[in-house]
Every structure is written in C-alpha cells, then in structure tokens.
Amino acid sequence: MPLITYLEAIRQALFEEMEADERVFVMGEDIGAYGGAFKVTEGLHEKFGDARVVDTPISESAIVGSAIGASYMGMRPVCEIQFIDFIACCFDMLTNFAATSRYRNGAGVPIVVRGPCGGGVGGGPFHSLNPEAYFLNTPGLKMVEPATAYDAKGLLKAAIRDDDPVLYFEHKFLYRRIKDEVPAGDVVVPIGKAAVRREGSDLTIITFGAMVHTAFDAAAALAGDGVQAEVLDLRTLAPLDRDAILASVAKTNRALLLYEARRTGGIGGELAAIIAEEAFEYLDAPIVRVASEDVPVPYAPPLEAAFLPSVDKVVDAAKKLVQY
C-alpha cells in the first residue's frame, strides 16, 4: 500500500470525492492554480478547473455563507480556511446560520469547512489556534480532527458525504511529518467513532490530533517505567464518542485529558464532565488535564515550547495520576 503524508491524504480525499461526485467542489483563498497556502489543493484546479475550484476573495463569511447557499441547491462545498484561526471571521455564519438550519426548517447544510490548525511551527498568536472549543456549545455542527494520514483521508471523505456541516481541523504540524499506508480509493472513517490507538491498563490518555503522537511518546516513556497507558484518539470532537470514552475509563480507572488548545474552557472540560458524571464509579483518581497555558499562542520558540503540552508534561502528570 502506498505510504503517503497526512497532507497527501487530505488531497487524495478531495480529489477522489470530486471525481466521484460532481456535486463536490472546493472554495477558498488561493486554492486555485496556486494550490493553497499549504498546497493541499495542488492539482485540483488543473484537473477540475475554475468551475469546481473556486478561488475566492478574502471573505471568510462569504465563503461559508455562499457554501451554505450552494449546499441548499444540492452541492457539496468544501471550504478551505487558509489558517483555521480565520474561522473566527465566520463564526456567526457557522454557528447561527449553518448549525441551526436543519433544526429550524429541515434544511440540511452538507458543507465541510476545513483548515490548518495547531501550533509547534512558530506561527504566533494568529496562525496556531485550535478552535474546537469555540464550537462545542453549538449543536448542529460536527467536528473532526485526524491524527493519522489514514484518518485524514477517511474522515474527510466521511465529512464530505455527511449531510450536516462538518468542521474538519487538520493539524499543520502533521502535514508532512506523518506518513501512513493509505489505500487509494474508498477509505471512510465514520464520524463519531474514537479509536483506541494503544491498549493499556493503568490510565487512559484521551486526546486527538497532533497530541496523539505526544501521547504515544509519553506512553512509550511510561512503559519504560512500567506504566501502561491506553491512548484513545477521539477523532471526532462533536459529537463525542461517549461509549468509547466511558469504556476506556471503566477499564483503566484513570483519565488524563490531553489537548493542545488552552486549558481553560477547552474540550477537556466537556470530557471531564462526561467522565465525572457517567464514570464516577470507576474513577480511582482525579481527572487530570494537560493542555496549553492560558495565554495567546506565543511566537518565540522557547515560549511556544513552554506553552504547548509536551511529552514530559504528559509523563509527569501520568505518573502523578497512577501514584495517586
């Protein structure tokens, strides 16, 4: 099977879905002949032309708003937000228009809004965000974030075929750093299903995106000390796979929530609430969060390193947790 990068996997999903379904088209800034800021859409314009690769003005609300309209007409738009940080500029359109449409009038909005998220590359406060928590209180939206190239392809295909609006966060740190064997053709990872990436008995690290790899490294280090960490990759952030979360915590009795966004008000809160409400019986220790510091994402490498969760931070927290 071909070994492809996370980025190539995204491109492949777009390419295949556009080939298979003429209703699918992409829109966004610089995604045409240029191929996008990260070259995710490279080659699409050549193959599908202006009609299905719509290079837009710098207007995130118009991108998402017109995608909503086009989806009403039966199209399946995939919008690229050049850096996912700029999703703040269409927050209203997403949370108020797209998310409520089906509930209000039965008018589904099958759009995908995708873009590069995450830090670790010196992007500074406005090119490094992990915005999932902004949208977690908005029913009607789905959110996914792959950690592997395989999932990158499979989740994007699932998102495009989904009949509801899906925010697809792709972690820019993983774009060219992660490679997987990914089959050509249909690879669909169902939305709403988490995956146990590593079995363990002593604690569960619940995470997603780039932090899955941090969790792996931490788990490896912990294994050296005789601690067996289970790594649960959420993959879908809304709606959360409660069953998988609860099953793993029921097994390990300890939960470490690892996410790259700022700690306060992050998705770890929702996870903690689910566990503390529904798996309380199983808990042998506090629920621990390892996340970024509660500050804007700083730019200088030493600051960003201090800001982000790290293998060491995870190992430390995990050790305390198992010793509790």
Place this chain on the structure above:
Amino acid sequence: MPLITYLEAIRQALFEEMEADERVFVMGEDIGAYGGAFKVTEGLHEKFGDARVVDTPISESAIVGSAIGASYMGMRPVCEIQFIDFIACCFDMLTNFAATSRYRNGAGVPIVVRGPCGGGVGGGPFHSLNPEAYFLNTPGLKMVEPATAYDAKGLLKAAIRDDDPVLYFEHKFLYRRIKDEVPAGDVVVPIGKAAVRREGSDLTIITFGAMVHTAFDAAAALAGDGVQAEVLDLRTLAPLDRDAILASVAKTNRALLLYEARRTGGIGGELAAIIAEEAFEYLDAPIVRVASEDVPVPYAPPLEAAFLPSVDKVVDAAKKLVQY
C-alpha cells in the same frame, strides 16, 4: 435604600460611571435618544449628548473594533450589543484583537461589551443565547453575569473600571422581574469573586444569572424534603473563582452544575474539570449538569420550556445526587 430593578441598576451604573469619569462613554445601536432596545440607556443621551452616547450603524465589528481603538487612546468605552446573540458578529474582534492585545504588546483594552442574554421570553434561536462558552477558551477576556440588581450595578461598575476587556452579560429575563435594594453611588462588586447565596450542607448548586433564581426555588423545594442545598452564584465566569467553588464542594461533597446554555460544551464542563481535578477527594457522588438541551433555542413556548432547565429538573437531579 431604594428598591430598583436589575435594568435600572445597570442604567444607574452607566450613569454614575459616566458622571464620575469623563473617559467613559457608551456606544451601540439605537442607544441614543431612543434609549436602546430594552431602554437600558434611556436618559443617557439627554444627559451626555452625542459626544458620549454614540449611536452606531449596524456593525458589531466596528463597534468593538473602534472601542478597542478608543480605549488605546485612554477612553473607557462601554459597547452595547443589542441582543448578545449578535456578539457572534464580532467574535473575531473580541477573541483575536481585544483579548490578545495586552499579552502581545502590553496594550490594555479597557472596554466593556454588554448585552441582553438568555431565554425564557419567546425570543427564538437568535435572541436567546447564553454565549459564555464561546469565550471561555480565550485568555485575556473577563466575563461576568449578575443575578441580582445589586450585582448588576456593582459588577458593571467593576467592569468599567477594570483595565481589561470585560464581557458583561445581562439576563433579559431578569431586567424587570428582579428588584433589590441598591444604594445610590459607589457599589462595586469585585470581578473574580463568587457569592454563596444560600448555605447548605447536602450539595452545592453552582450557577449564575437567571438560574440563580431557579436554584433558589429548587433549594426551597428541596428543603421541604430535608435536603439542604448550598447555592453558589459564580457572578464572574472568567476568571472563575476556583477557591469558592472548591471550598463549597469540599463542604457539601456534591456538585450540581446549573447553567442555561446548552449542556454540551458549556461552562459546566470547565466547572466539572476543576472539581474533578482539584476536589476529587471530596466528591461523594458524580458531578451532575443541569442545562438546556443540545439544540438551537426553540421559539414556541412549550418547546422553550422543555428546552430550558427548570426547577423540577434541578430538584430531580439534586435528589438523585443526594441519594447516590
């Protein structure tokens, strides 16, 4: 002491702060001679004129953006968002510009953004929101929401005097329904301090805003059944008063999180995480959330009633909790 409504208390705070400090001014839609959609700013224009009561075009981003600029020049703008739901239209300006400014360059942004939140009045999906969770993952912002007329005045004064951007949510259901004895003149309720509104030993209901009154009614009903609920009114939603939360849970050993926003991704998550992380030892039962259903706010009264948390729902949840 004069008995005034929640709404009058807000108006009084604006009036007094504008009188006391010429740097304070208000801006927003229809807040001039008309006095605002809910008449909160009534009389201000007559007293302070166009220069300090700026009636703006329908441009939430311009309102907040220009407030940021004016605050850089030493002014203390208080922005009204006609319904707080429209804060989605300036989400970017708030989270990216205002919230990060001090951290990035030491440039404080002493603005207040206030507006009516909350449901219970048949406002439908776009005139009923409780948006606190949208902003909880954004360090640099503060958020408050009063439950009483006294706090409405005192928190607004504190917000205006605060050197950082403060989102001030005023619950429209309380505007004319709640009256308190509120002294004229300086009443300042410190930001960051919760208040125990009712002492109890069996569980803590942690809540804020209109739900404080729901909690009171539930506590009264519970007391009839011999259950003593403590009611903790958060008042400030960011930064949370961790000490007060932990102290109360340490005392009652049971936490019920009550908030009017949608359950998933709401502030209850953050509260649960704090408690499950730092007060685990004290917990005798799962942490329970009572909140709205995970749907857009529905319009028809029977739907909205089913959607919102109610006294019955709180009582039921509390009983289960104490019987756990």
Place this chain on the structure above:
Amino acid sequence: MPDKPILNADEWRIADPDRPSEQLSREQLLEMYYFARLAREVEERLVVLFRQSKVIGGLYRSLGQEGESVATAYALERRDAVLPLIRNMGALMTMGVRPIEIFRQYMARGTSNSRGRDLNIHIVHLPDADADEPVIVGPISMLGDSIPVAAGIAMGARMRGRPRVAMAWIGDGATSTGAFHEGMNFAAVQKIPLVVVAEDNKYAYSKPIARQMAIRRIDERAASYGIAHELVDGNDMLAVYDAARVMVERARAGEGAQLLGVDTMRMQGHAQHDDARYVPKALLDAWTAKDPLRQFRGVLNDRGAAHDRELDDIDKMAKDYAAREAEAAASEPLPDPASVVRGVYADDPYTVPKLEFVRSPFAGSPGLKTRPTPEAVAGDDT
C-alpha cells in the same frame, strides 16, 4: 433622502412604451394589486392576533412597503430564489406562499414550516429540482447574512445546471454589516445572478439613515463592488417592477449581480412595541400621501384596468382570505414538547412540513411566466 428617485434613463423611462410593465396584462396588474393588498391584510390580521397575545414575540409590519416588495418579486420567474426579510410579506405572497404559513409561524404552531422552532418569516423551501416552485430561504436574525447565502444559492443552482436568479432584500441598516459587504463583493467577482433590493425605508429601528451611511442614495452601496445599481421610487409599483424586471433579466443573461435601491418609508415603528415617536410627523404625512396601494389604484384606474368597485372587491377578498387563514392557523396545535430534541442532525429524520403554495385568483393570464399557473381561487384553499 435622495433628491429625486431615478430610473436608469439610459435604457427606459417611465413613459417609454418599452417599459416591461407595458407588457403586463390586465390580470397581471390586478394580481400585483391583489398580492400587495393581501400582504397588508395578512399583517392587519397579525396585528389582531398580536393584540390577542396569539403572536409569540414581536410583530414587524411592512406597512407602506408592500408595493416594492410585491413589484420586485413579480419580476422573477416562478422557479427563482427569494431571500426575504421580515418586511417582505409582499414578496412571499407574490411567490405564492399560502398565508396560513405565515400565521402558523407567527403563532409558533407545530404545523408551521419551522414547527414552532423559529420566528415569523424564517421559513425555508427547497423544492425538488423538477418542481415548478421557488426556492425560499428566510433570514436568520443576524442582519446581512442572507446576502452571501443568496449568492451561494444562485451559484449553486448554476453549478447544478439549473440556474435561478436569486433575489435578496436588505434594509438600509443591514447594509452596514460585514456580511453584506462580503456577499456583495463575492457575487460581483463571481458574476452571480443575484439581484439585491436595498430598501431605504428611512429608518433602521430608531436610527435615520443618515446615521447609518454617509451616502445620499442607498443604491450607491453597490458602487464599491462594480455592481450595477439604480434607485427607484419604491411606492410606484410599476416603476419598481420595471427596474426590477430589467435587473432580473440582466442577471439571468449573465451580466452579474445587480442592486436596486428602493426609496420608500416604514410607516410604523420597528415592531409593534415601538411607537416610533422619533419619526417626524411631517415625514409620515408626506409618505402617507404616497401610499403604494392607493397610488396603484390610481394607475389601474387611469389605465382602465379596473374600477374602484372591482378593486374594492379584491380588497374584500384579500381581507376575508387573510381572516380565514388566520383562523385556520389558530386552531392548529402548538408543537409537542417532546419533539424539542428531534432533528438536529440528519441521522434523526424528523419530518418537516413542506410549505404550501397557492395560485392567485388572477393567475390565469398568459404573458410572463412569473406567476403560478391558475388552479383555484384563493378562497378554495382554506
């Protein structure tokens, strides 16, 4: 605000026999009158229901604006797309929405298009591709958001090979929003067949238009985009129809987005709770004299299209129809509270009542294919 509403003098003038309105049959003229009257009567009935506390939340009138609302929509084909605002009752009537749908919405009935989940004219109709029906996408409350969505509807329809012109209405105040700007610019760059009707009704809530924009003519809101724009007397129904029809045809012909400014007046407060004391009485009086329905009666008289007696009959028909529809809606149930959690995502198939459409009693005329074909007079539909 403008010195004098203008029409695009290059292409036609009011007196020009090539005016599109010259092509309208007598039945069509009567139909336009009927729709405008029906819009007014539906709203009058809503006022009654409002006073009876049967309307949930606010009630927003289009009194004085029914003419422009009808005449712009009348310029469309039946399969085009409309994105009305709260004051475009006339457009909804013109597109054939059965009045009961409006009453159901305002009274939050479970039978309504939104099943009581959303307000007033927040309705959506996405017909099957082959159905001879309009696309209707009501607004969300966030002003301006309809414009990018409208652009997307017209773009998407074109992509699907079933082009439709999209018409979206926007208030003077709402043109100040960022969403308006982004949508207009997007439509211009993509040459989208979008016709935006910008309603200068002198106020945005309490604010006179001069506090909203520093231009003197609302149609200049299109100037930054390279979008063709004109301003028309919004209370002259035929002038509005003429201007709108030309723009719709241009859009359909691939000439890209168009903006029609209409000079009109909101004759009541922002909503029923607003006594609008901030509106100078002289201004109201001046516009009262220009009532679009009264003016249009004059036109119909002058053209020999109808006597006052006939028009009075239409008035009565509209009024009775509105009353019957209101009554029917009022007897329908509120939604079942248990349904509150249903239908958030596609995997919960929760059925939505399709909007009902009706044909006007005047729909039998040949000529423009803009109207629903005849089938029944209104009375039969209740």
Place this chain on the structure above:
Amino acid sequence: MPDKPILNADEWRIADPDRPSEQLSREQLLEMYYFARLAREVEERLVVLFRQSKVIGGLYRSLGQEGESVATAYALERRDAVLPLIRNMGALMTMGVRPIEIFRQYMARGTSNSRGRDLNIHIVHLPDADADEPVIVGPISMLGDSIPVAAGIAMGARMRGRPRVAMAWIGDGATSTGAFHEGMNFAAVQKIPLVVVAEDNKYAYSKPIARQMAIRRIDERAASYGIAHELVDGNDMLAVYDAARVMVERARAGEGAQLLGVDTMRMQGHAQHDDARYVPKALLDAWTAKDPLRQFRGVLNDRGAAHDRELDDIDKMAKDYAAREAEAAASEPLPDPASVVRGVYADDPYTVPKLEFVRSPFAGSPGLKTRPTPEAVAGDDT
C-alpha cells in the same frame, strides 16, 4: 489595473506649484529618500537573517512599495497615529521606529516590543499624551481588523481632546473583508479623521486583483461610504506625498475619512517561501522599470536636490545602519520561557519594553513639523 493613475485634478496637478511637495525642503526630500532606502535595506538584511534561519516564521517584503509607504506616512504629523500592515516598513521607518525594533521582532527576541510573543511588525506604541511621539498600532493577522480600530483611535483621540489623524494601510485583498467595510462606514458616518491608504499591488497572495474585486480602480472601494477617494501612481513618491498630504489636511480639518488608492506592484512573492511564478514576467519587468527609489533619484537629480554620489552615500549609510542594527538585535536574548504566563491581565504587571524612536540624519530641516526633531544621526543610535 487602472487605465492611468490619476490625481485629483480639481485641486492640484503634478505641475502645480501649489503642490504640497513643492514646500518640501532639500533635507526633507533627502529624508524621504533615506527612509525609503532604509526600509529596503532593513528588509534586505532580514532576507539575510531569514536565510540564516534567524527569522522565525515568514518574511514579507515590501520591495517596490517602499515609496508609497514612506510618502504617505511623510504626510503625517509626528503625533498622528499609524496602523501599518506587514508591507509598510517604509511607514515605520518614516515614523522614526528604530530599525533594531524590527529585527528584534522578526527574530522573536525578548527585548522586542512584543517580547517574542508576536510576529514581525506587530508592534504597538501608545505614547503618553504629552509625548511628541506617534501612536503605532500594528495589525493582527486577521485582515481588515485594523480599520475599525484605526477609526476608534482617531475617535478616541478626538474625545480626549488631543486629536490625531489616523492613517491605516490596507491591501487590495484585505478590502474584501467585512471588518474593512464596517470600519470604513463607521468612520464615514462619524466623520472621523481617518486616512486609509489602499494598496493595489496587483496581487493578494496568489490572486490577481481581478479575482478580488470587480471594480477597476481600488479607490472606488470608498464609493459605498461617501468617503472621498483618489488614486495615485504609487511609485511616484512626490505624487503620493501630494495626494496623501491633501487628504491628511482634509481629515484634520474635519472633513472626515479619506481613502487614497495607490497603484503599485508587489515585486516579490507573498512571502519568502512563495516564488510567485503566477506573476507574468512582463508585468514584473514593466514595474521593475518603475522602481520608486530609482524614480525618486531621478526626481532628486532633476530638482538639483542631490547628485548620484550623495545618494549613493545615503544608500551606504542606510545599508550599514541596517546591518549594525541587525547585528545588535541578533545578539539579544530570546525570551525567558518562564515568562510565558505573564501579563495576560492587568493585575500582573509585566513590563513591556517601549519602542525606541530615532531621528533621521536629515531631521534638522525646518518646514513641516512632520519629522522627529534632530538629535543624532542614525549611526549614533546603535
């Protein structure tokens, strides 16, 4: 894109002796040249640092745009406010920002204005009310957001009784954002002394301006707001100065917001990683011939203001200065990781290094009070 850049022919023409630039002294002309050259040399030095991987993240050049950037800022008074974008290095040099501040920012030093927390020219300077210094508010990355903030700065300064003109630069692409629209309209309605410089540099990242807007002249972006607007040849520094000066004076006189379109060209890719192969070579060649610095040398020669030898000396001075500043910055420390959590809220007083300002070696001239007063030649500041 425009047929031919124009100046506002009503008020002055290039040959007009009343042109504001006719009032510029020899020192001022040389100073303008120096600032533009310094901007270029600072960026050239940044390229070196970038190649050495000392620049964190992207590097964005203003090659070819230094002239308009300097000449617009040169039209301001020293206490005015500037809101530059990434390509307004020239404006920053003109306002007297010491070059080391730029190097510190790009190399994320702990000594920088943002203490390594934010990128490139994201710097802020809010002087004490009495200080004879400019307000500088760098952008955030979200394009367009600077415009409402700029309007607020000018409004706030007016409210405080210490009026300042605010000048904000905006790219062709960024004019498509909702924030731009809302800010422009707000400034127009409030008659705010805001001068917006809209830079038509032919591209927004990879996108030619025709994919960004359907108007032919960028200054028409102001037409929807009733904001006075003009278009000027952006590579003719004196023409830019003239136009900008007139607008600044108008704004200061209470005539409200102004927009100056500049017709120029981005001579490199969007950032260093972008080879800009999408730009036709012929277009680049045509603009290479119009290099603003080369053109300005010609003007200085023609006016007898300076010989090439003198200008070469200035070039060398600027180059050496940039090199020294870069070197000094490079030796400064990165921020302390422990500081990462400091200074989020006011109650944690975490000190911010104030920006350093310098006076140019030509600052001794009388005349316009736009420049910092003389004090030291640049060399003394390192």
